[in-house]
Amino acid sequence: MQPLTHRGRLFACQSIRDVGDKMVLSLASAPAFIVERDETRCIACQVCVRQCANDVHYYDEVDGSVRSHDAQCVGCHRCVTLCPTHALTVRTNPLEFRPHANWTGEALRNIYKQAETGGMLLTGMGCDQPFRIYWDHMVLNASQVTNPSIDPMREPMELVTYLGAKPERLEFRPEMVSAGEDGERPSGSCMALTTEASPQLELQVPIMFSAMSYGSISLNAVLSLARAAEAAGTYYNTGEGGLHQALYPYGAHTIAQVASGRFGVHPQYLDTAAALEIKIGQGAKPGIGGHLPGEKVDLDVSRTRMIPAGSDALSPAPHHDIYSIEDLRQLIYALKEATGYRKPVSVKVAAVHNIAPIASGIVRAGADIVAIDGLRGGTGAAPTMIRNNVGIPIELALAAVDQRLREEGIRHRASLVVGGSVRNSADIVKAIALGADAVYIATSALVAMGCHLCQRCYTGKCNWGIATQDPYLTKRLNPDMGARRLTNLLRAWSLEIKEMMGGMGINSVESLRGNRDHLRGVGLNQVELDALGIKSAGF
Amino acid sequence: MKRIVIHEEHCIGCRLCEVHCLVQHSRSRDIIKAFRTERDTVLPRVHVEESGPISFALQCRQCVEPVCIEACISGAMHRDEITGAVVCDEAKCVGCWMCIMVCPAGSIQQNMTGGGASGRHIASKCDLCYGAEVPACVANCPNEALTYEEVPEAAPQE
Amino acid sequence: MENTRSVQTPALDQTPRIVIVGNSATAVGAVEALRKVDQSAEVTVISAEPHMIYSRPMLSHYLAGEIERPRLAYRGADFYARHNVRPVLDDAVVRIDPQAHSVTTASGQTFGWDKLLIATGGSPIIPPLPGLDVEGVYAFTRLDDALAILEYARKREARHAVVIGGGMIGIKATDALLKRGLRISMVELAPAILARSLDEVASRMMSNLLVDAGVEVLLENTVTEVRSSEGRLTGVVLRDGRQIACDLLVFGIGVRPNAGLAREAGLKVNQGIVVDHAMRTSHEGIYAAGDVAEAYDLVVDMNRIVAIWPNAYRQGATAGAHMVGVERVDPGGVAMNTVEVCGVPAISVGNGNAPEEGHQVLAECDERAHRYKRMVLRDGRLVGVILVGDINRAGVYTGLIRNRIDVSGCEDALLNERISLLSLPDQYRKHVVTGAGIEV
């Protein structure tokens, strides 16, 4: 008898795959995970059966017990989390190929898969390769004896951050006072500021939610981000998904992206947002455009993106109107013009080899914010090879860019926002000390909403209701809860940032920015230390 | 009086509410025992209705003018004086199913398992987890699809 | 008339006097509703029966030996005291004087009222048969009947009972006596049992259950003569000439409304006392409710007697509230009932047994599993349902009938094993789930 799953699909033997009209034996069929069910605890309530979008669990009516098809398990832990008796454990399959330092299991499995399908390997989330994480090789300073630390519980601690171009200089004129019949005369004692600041974004915390499009993630996920941004006094970013009707009320906390596909870009979209962002590249897949498979383009997504329902949303790799810094400048100013110079314009690029001169060009092109996304930046879908092999770590890119802009004397002309695997408040403090104005978080935000990093975003079957448009799954994220969790995260991180700043004797995030003297490298070689512009610990 | 408010848009159909309702009304109040040794004698009093992706957990709506109380011939169905909840006094119930016949929400069920106080057939319905600060279904809903709120005066069910 | 009324109407500072004749579901409904809003009225409940409020429908459970006598109590012994009601028990009202605003009882007491509720219910119908006045012949509607039957059956070790009537009361008596171990012959004039509420199929299923349990079901037949010896019942003679030896005869034919007092008082009486949506009779200040009242039935869309407990309670509550000035309108009743034969329950609501012509009928039957469903629709609305066996979702159908919900398009769902609110119109689902109103 074929077990029937809750969605009514039938399963064939798991090592047989349906490829076109042929059934073939799959060489990549060994389960990646083993689902262990403690039979003494399982009460056959079938919560796991109902919750697994990969149809791993099934109920066997004949003997009234719950079983699993381990091969379909992606290790998302939805069932483990919801099982009311904690009867479930999911382990990585201990099955190993004969050890080979070069031909690892992953290398072999990838080849089997591609030999079977003839397709690109796809994946989701950020690079999972063991590249060096520089955050973990930098340590922070603290005051001892010679300078006092500050107790953030007792003394004010400023995290407010303004993003946008800062003026070259401040100009004043004498304040005029009324001089009766003769009109006005200079007061003599007071001066008035005449410099007009360009538009700024005010952040209560130096953390923003980075671009994740509606389409790649569910509306409930975007709503969670938007509400949390509003509650915490910061911003979320539409990505290239346009702005769903339900998101308009959060316009004052929205950064609206303009990407190469120009999906969902129209005057109201630009008007509603607080800032605009031209997306050139993304850390997870530098050099290639976004790809939203047609299956995820339901009616709502199609309406928001202004594309036919069911059609693939393919963003071109480059903007077809940008082939130079001059072209970029045109688009920046087109957007500024369109919004009456009232909104800062950001340009987002992936961290790649020549990031410093690129960033310099972007600043000179008139961007108010430069956003840089590092090698480990997340994604909803990317070719595995690109995600794992293209781009550079954000720490190095940030150090290089900040350094370069300072050297050129244009650091004040744009704010620097970095993203690509900011995992905790210490990463943020280090990023700011390295020169960032603020950070973008995406993966951390998704994790706060429940993501377990199973990396199957591209399948559209996110069991946590995040990276999916399947109405069965999107409900799983209650936006009220999502927003609450995100707000909590930002609150917790702010508390920690304040503690760390206080420890260093710093009471304003302004004073931390670019203050690399508060960083030391541990376990880094001289080249790396130089690239980061920091001293080794001990010096 | 506090009522259970249903948020259909957040129900994920996991049925954990049913699981925990059953445990709450079991003798042992131990999830594993409740399912393994008492399964035949306890019923959940909340039920998940499902149709495609839409689902919601439904239990007694605590009507302002409960038709079940009107219909009950034994006086078993009554409004508890302390909690204000519509509850069935299992010792009085004779299992005539008049309440089942009239409840528009279909929230009352036959308990034929002999699990009632006296081992007879009785009507089984939500009692808001008698005396509990938060009913088990609400407390265990992973997605806050059920909330327990002061609802001023819901319109009568008729 | 104008004159007398002004004399009888109490001065505003006087506490209003409310008299309720009857001491059953209707009276309880009235007392509970009026005391919810009014603590001052002087309330008197007068009953011909000597007992505390008991549940008439529970009598069959008592007769069957399923419950002890204390459980017949429908409300606690402190009911009158808690609701500040003066009970006058074991004293029938013999006259209502609408002009003098008073009632007089058999014992000669007179009670003045400003508002009167007639809740006298019904009396068993006993056909005028020769030889009835013997030991062993009983009606089955009052506690005294049940007590007498039990007493007699115990004393005389009754073995074989003849039950006259295959309606709700007859079936309940039969099922109860079966549980007491008696052999039973049930005589029904109609060609089917429970014909007023069930259709042919359901009726046959219930009948078969009785037969399987050893009951002799005699249809299209009736008792024409009662045989006795030494003042004690020995048997009956049927219309077809058959003779049945028996030692117990129970009338379960039905009840006739106790509307005589009202008729004599000049109130408008049809089958029962005619009342409006607030249970007001034709006479100002006089209300009637329960089995004695002919009130609005929303399925048949006219006034008629719907002699069931829930109706009695609700109508009583409507009258009670109205008597103390609450503008409450009764939405109308729906005929419905539950019976159980040998453990198989059957429920009928509204016009469940309406004929196929002029209606849309959906049915599903599994006779062997004792399961049956019959839905009757008219103009896209459910007007009746019969359920046998699986009755757990009955109320959902009742809700649809009561609220007159247009279910066209949802017909398939109606026959579902477990009808889901999700298969019904969205608006109605929201109404049930949240209590929000329904737009019509």
Ligand SMILES: Cc1cc2nc3c(=O)[nH]c(=O)nc-3n(C[C@H](O)[C@H](O)[C@H](O)COP(=O)(O)OP(=O)(O)OC[C@H]3O[C@@H](n4cnc5c(N)ncnc54)[C@H](O)[C@@H]3O)c2cc1C
């Ligand atoms: C055996 C049996 C089983 C039943 N089973 C069910 C069932 O399962 N479900 C259901 O819904 N319904 C059932 N019914 C019907 C239900 O009992 C009645 O609908 C209900 O009792 C009506 O209540 P009532 O208050 O209108 O009148 P009743 O219950 O008939 O009460 C009338 C009251 O008025 C008093 N009275 C009458 N005349 C006078 C007078 N002149 N002076 C003073 N007092 C007077 C009587 O003493 C009594 O207290 C059953 C009835 C019987 C007899």
Ligand code: SF4
């Ligand atoms: S959720 Fe847990 S207890 Fe329930 S069926 Fe699955 S493994 Fe068993």
Ligand code: SF4
């Ligand atoms: S009729 Fe149903 S919904 Fe209303 S109070 Fe009774 S059990 Fe609850």
